[in-house]
Amino acid sequence: MAVEATRARPSEVWAEARAWAAVAAATAKVNVAYRATVAASTLSNVIMTVLRGYLAIAVWEARPGLAGYDLDDAITFVVLGQALVTTFAVFGGMIDVPWRVESGAIVVDLARPFGFLRWWLARELGRAAVFFASRAVPAGVVGVALFGAQPPASRAAGAAFAVSLALALLVGFAIRYLVAMTVFWTTDVRGVLAASSLALTFFSGAVLPLTIFPGVFGSVARALPFAAVLQVPMDVYLRPAGGAGIGQLLAFQAGWAAALFTVSWLVTRVALRRLVTQGG
């Protein structure tokens, strides 16, 4: 894909935006087409949120202040964090590259007049929008109604939280995209997929807040890109006293997003060239 670094004319920008919107909207349509599926998925998201909420109450009532959160903060962290889990596809996957390589349908993706990486990112935006509206919002509402989760710590925290969610989506996408792209080298991705899903689930903070881990292990866990997917947005939302400043947290996410997208771009170039040499 040739990228023109020169001034883009307004009409080009407009056409580009329209293409993105079209891809995202088409993906969103696919994701709402199976209504029974949406209902089942929403229900399971709500159930998991409720279960985790009760568990958080049991643990933090016995030991308030654990991991640096008081009872209210912990409930907010667990309930809202769990509600967002499917939006950020913390369980991994959701990018169909491996199956399309396996079936040969990837050829169609390469023939599109729209960059490969951009195509998958635009699709992710459409999917995430549907998942946010149909999974995260109902689960969050039930969580708030049942457990009384906290509002954002401040108005700045609320605004920063929205930015943080967008960055989390980018980081989560890039991690899963890189995992999916390993299909160009390994032919069978299921092992990598399983391992990455595990790492993403555990080190994003979806199981336990990462602040609970002591010592070097904790520091490493909080520095990994997985932390940018769930832990950091919730930190921004709650901003515990003595924690890193909001700007610092957003910079952490933006840094990982930039780094991972650079790698994704390079990997895409190498992988697609590789596919051409293999095909024929």
Add this chain to the structure above:
Amino acid sequence: MAPVDEAGPVGVLRAQLGAYLLLVRIAFRQAAQYRASLALMTATEVAATMLDLAAIGIVFAHLPALDGFSLAEVAFLYGTSALAFALAEALVGPVDRLGWHIRDGRFDVVLIRPVSVLVQAATLSFAPQRIGRVVQPAVIVVVSCAALDVDWTAGRTLLVPAMVLCGTVIAGSAFVAAASVLFVAPDATVAVAALAQGSALAARYPMTIYGRRLGLLLTVAAPIGFVSWLPALYVLDRPDPFGLPFATRFASPLVALLAAAVATLAWRAGVRRYRSTGN
């Protein structure tokens, strides 16, 4: 359904069991073709259960007891329920993948083969690496039993394997019943998997943490409590915090039978409702 031959229902059952074992063997050989992937996946399954345990361990490093239950007691609840769910998942778990097969039009061929649809569904994407999940909870059951401060009468000792067996049947029935939904909503694979995960999560802690109403609902209606909670109350020699009759502690075999019956009905209704997506 396979035709009933002269051998009668017992012969049919044996033939289906034979088909199941054959298909499992094929799955193992298939998986062995991708060695690196199989090794990585098995290691991941073991690691996943280890992380589950680490999560509990980390919580208990900060707490003396969870809702009045000691570490050994929670470990016993966790081990027995996780073992039941892991066994059920190893045996029939991949039925949640059924949705993919239905959506891609690969299910038609299943219906014309002279082998039970359920046997085929359970082995269609049989995952040998899932066996890695059984190891850790089995170890936890043994270790927690040794750590428990109870009088090991014959009744208690016998109840432990019995509750795991019944729990496996209940969990397996729940998986099959949930998978039946896939005939109507083939895209609900993720939701079905999440529901299975949710019930495994719910079963692993004392039911009292969910409060009286939700706890009772989970125990009796779900019926997750019969997987390990109620029989465990007998093993741990504890009064029932919800005040359920003493007999419920031994009702798991009955519930297991009932669950299997419900699952069978749901499965049959699902298969009957199946409409090919075409290709």
